[in-house]
Amino acid sequence: DAGVTQSPTHLIKTRGQQVTLRCSPISGHKSVSWYQQVLGQGPQFIFQYYEKEERGRGNFPDRFSARQFPNYSSELNVNALLLGDSALYLCASSLGTGNGDEQFFGPGTRLTVL
Amino acid sequence: GEDVEQSLFLSVREGDSSVINCTYTDSSSTYLYWYKQEPGAGLQLLTYIFSNMDMKQDQRLTVLLNKKDKHLSLRIADTQTGDSAIYFCAEPPSSGTYKYIFGTGTRLKVLA
Numbered sequence: 001d002a003g004v005t006q007s008p009t010h011l012i013k014t015r016g017q018q019v020t021l022r023c024s025p026i027s028g029h030k031s032v033s034w035y036q037q038v039l040g041q042g043p044q045f046i047f048q049y050y051e052k053e054e055r056g057r058g059n060f061p062d063r064f065s066a067r068q069f070p071n072y073s074s075e076l077n078v079n080a081l082l083l084g085d086s087a088l089y090l091c092a093s094s095l096g097t098g099n100g101d102e103q104f105f106g107p108g109t110r111l112t113v114l
Numbered sequence: 115g116e117d118v119e120q121s122l123f124l125s126v127r128e129g130d131s132s133v134i135n136c137t138y139t140d141s142s143s144t145y146l147y148w149y150k151q152e153p154g155a156g157l158q159l160l161t162y163i164f165s166n167m168d169m170k171q172d173q174r175l176t177v178l179l180n181k182k183d184k185h186l187s188l189r190i191a192d193t194q195t196g197d198s199a200i201y202f203c204a205e206p207p208s209s210g211t212y213k214y215i216f217g218t219g220t221r222l223k224v225l226a
Contacts, residue, residue: 004156033212042118042202042216043157056212090156103214105149105156 002026004093004106012112013081021076021109023091031096032074033103034066037088049074050096078111086113118203118217125223132193134220136186136203147204148177148188151219157202160188190222198224 005024013019025032031050035043048056049068068074072093078085088108094101119137126132138146145164149157163170163177163186170177176189186203201222205215 033214035216040219042204042219043214045213045215048212056207058213092157102159105158107154107156 004091004104006089006091006106006109008109009107010110010112012114014114015081015083017081017113018077018079019081019111021078021089021091021111022073023076023093023106024073025091025093026104029093029095029104030072031094031101032068032072033092033094034074034076035090035092036060036085037090037108038084039087043090046076081113083113086111118205118215120201120203120217120220122218123221123223125225126193127225128193128195130193132188132190132197132222132224134188134190134201134203134222136188136217138184138186138203138205138215138217140205140208140215141181141184142208143205145206146179146186147206148175148186149202149204149216151200151202153199160201193222193224195224195226198222 007022033048034046037043045058046060047066052068063079066076088110090108091106092103094103145162147162148160150160151157161172174191178187200219202219203217207213
């Protein structure tokens with residue numbers, strides 16, 4: 001069975017542009033979480049979606065948004081990109097049945113903003 | 115606060131033991147995690163410990179938990195070059211938040 005997949009692997013954008021990152025969870029998992037990992041730091045929680053609804057949000061500006069589709073895949077959108085948005089964006093899927101479900105991480109999308 | 119703190123870097127010789135330390139913040143955490151991140155990859159769950167335990171052993175991994183001091187450690191016995199990676203401790207979400215808190219990460223370098 002495939003693990004969590006993310007696309008694209010790498011992405012280069014310029015300041016002010018918009019970006020969309022994609023994530024497909026493990027089959028049977030209904031929850032997707034997004035994290036931002038800046039170089040040299042631990043992952044920072046952005047969102048969690050469960051059954052297409054947002055049920056958790058970290059301290060990120062409104063430029064960051066996400067959605068989850070009926071097949072439980074998810075997209076993360078970032079508008080008006082800043083240099084500081086350069087990071088590895090990680091997606092994690094879980095069953096979603098409990099607050100502390102084990103999360104399974106994808107390989108990430110590395111975003112570079114020039 | 116939400117800071118989960120770790121030392122940034124650890125270097126050991128192959129075959130030696132490695133000890134990675136973590137100080138967490140939420141005393142109500144029911145369990146704590148250790149994740150491993152290899153270069154260019156996502157995070158892999160290594161092990162976890164329930165808060166009612168002091169120690170958990172899993173093959174070469176030993177996790178020690180000191181709840182009084184909010185201190186967690188991961189010991190890797192007989193460290194191999196394949197253990198070179200970044201290790202993160204993590205707290206599960208507080209009730210209703212769904213927000214995992216990760217430490218800053220410790221980069222382990224194993225010298226042959």
